[in-house]
Amino acid sequence: MPGEQATVDRVLGFGKRAFGVGAESRERIYAVVALVPRGKVTTYGAVAKLAGLSGQARQVGYALSALPDARLPWQRVVNAAGRISFPPGSELGELQRGLLEDEGIIFDASGRIDLERFGWKPTAPFRSGI
Numbered sequence: 001m002p003g004e005q006a007t008v009d010r011v012l013g014f015g016k017r018a019f020g021v022g023a024e025s026r027e028r029i030y031a032v033v034a035l036v037p038r039g040k041v042t043t044y045g046a047v048a049k050l051a052g053l054s055g056q057a058r059q060v061g062y063a064l065s066a067l068p069d070a071r072l073p074w075q076r077v078v079n080a081a082g083r084i085s086f087p088p089g090s091e092l093g094e095l096q097r098g099l100l101e102d103e104g105i106i107f108d109a110s111g112r113i114d115l116e117r118f119g120w121k122p123t124a125p126f127r128s129g130i
Contacts, residue, residue, distance in 0.1 A: 025053060029063040036076040039104045040120035041113055043080050050122065061085065075099040076120070082113040 028051035036042050044057035053059055057080075064074045075096045079085045086093035088111060097107065105118050 025051070025059060026063045026066070028052060029060050030067075030072055033064070033072050033074065033077060035122070036073055036120050038073070039118070041076045041078050041082075041100065041105060041115070041118050042120045043115070044077055044085075045080055046120075047077055076103075078113060082115045082119075083111055 029047060032047045032050045044060040047060045048054060048056045051060075060077065064072075064077060067074055084093050084096050086096060097111075100113070101107070105113055107113055
């Protein structure tokens with residue numbers, strides 16, 4: 001869609017600093033997020049674990065907020081309850097929801113994604129720290 005990339009870049013503010021996340025950790029997080037297939041989602045905690053950062057889900061959020069551009073499928077990362085973490089009705093929340101719906105992800109009436117149905121379950125073994 002024309003202009004969609006510019007909107008994503010503007011809204012997300014790509015290139016800002018990832019609060020408290022080192023470059024090596026950021027790269028491991030981005031490597032995991034890049035593997036999440038279209039039509040699937042994963043959680044911040046799952047990304048952290050696969051990136052060798054167990055218990056550091058918040059760091060995943062910080063890293064994603066500082067993406068250098070929108071080529072990574074950031075929208076495929078949701079919270080452990082299967083919900084978008086941006087405030088309901090916010091520009092970012094609506095953008096993420098729209099991108100996921102375009103991929104075939106279905107939200108229930110309360111805004112939750114069924115992680116059993118749409119959750120990514122990696123089939124290849126992962127090394128800690130990718």
